[in-house]
Amino acid sequence: MKTTKITIGCDHAAYNLNCKVIEHLKERGVEVIDVGTNSTDSCDYPVFAHAVCKNVQEGVTELGILICGTGIGMSMAANKHRGIRAAACSDTFSARLTRAHNNANVLCFGERVVGMGLAFDLVDNFIDTDFEGGKHQRRVDMVTDIENSESNRS
Numbered sequence: 806m807k808t809t810k811i812t813i814g815c816d817h818a819a820y821n822l823n824c825k826v827i828e829h830l831k832e833r834g835v836e837v838i839d840v841g842t843n844s845t846d847s848c849d850y851p852v853f854a855h856a857v858c859k860n861v862q863e864g865v866t867e868l869g870i871l872i873c874g875t876g877i878g879m880s881m882a883a884n885k886h887r888g889i890r891a892a893a894c895s896d897t898f899s900a901r902l903t904r905a906h907n908n909a910n911v912l913c914f915g916e917r918v919v920g921m922g923l924a925f926d927l928v929d930n931f932i933d934t935d936f937e938g939g940k941h942q943r944r945v946d947m948v949t950d951i952e953n954s955e956s957n958r959s
């Protein structure tokens with residue numbers, strides 16, 4: 806799959822890195838939908854996680870990127886959304902394998918954890934890797950089954 810369009814969001818802790826990542830994506834020829842935040846003023850990461858996940862759920866873009874201080878809060882918020890498989894990564898092997906094996910559709914990382922060069926490599930590995938399917942599809946389906954049975958519990 807050639808990723809031509811992606812939704813990206815961040816909080817105040819990642820605003821600076823987010824701007825650099827957007828530039829990097831545009832240089833690669835990827836169209837970017839930026840849902841904010843738009844400054845380093847304090848804000849709440851779940852708001853932006855929700856905006857990115859909504860675009861992925863609705864198929865506006867197949868993939869999303871979320872950046873906060875650590876990547877963890879964003880991934881927790883993102884994974885509360887049906888159909889979202891978000892992975893917090895700080896190494897390129899994981900960023901590649903979470904596409905190939907987990908069919909992750911949202912990449913999360915932290916400005917306080919990774920530098921700019923590594924952030925670009927995380928993004929490149931993520932968007933350049935296709936899901937392998939096969940036995941991995943069965944496992945991803947099992948994760949979806951858990952999601953469905955949990956949301957049916959009262």
Ligand code: RB5
Pocket residue numbers: 816818819850873874875876877878879915
């Ligand atoms: C904000 O200070 C910080 O808590 C947030 O960016 C993120 O790291 C949460 O997981």
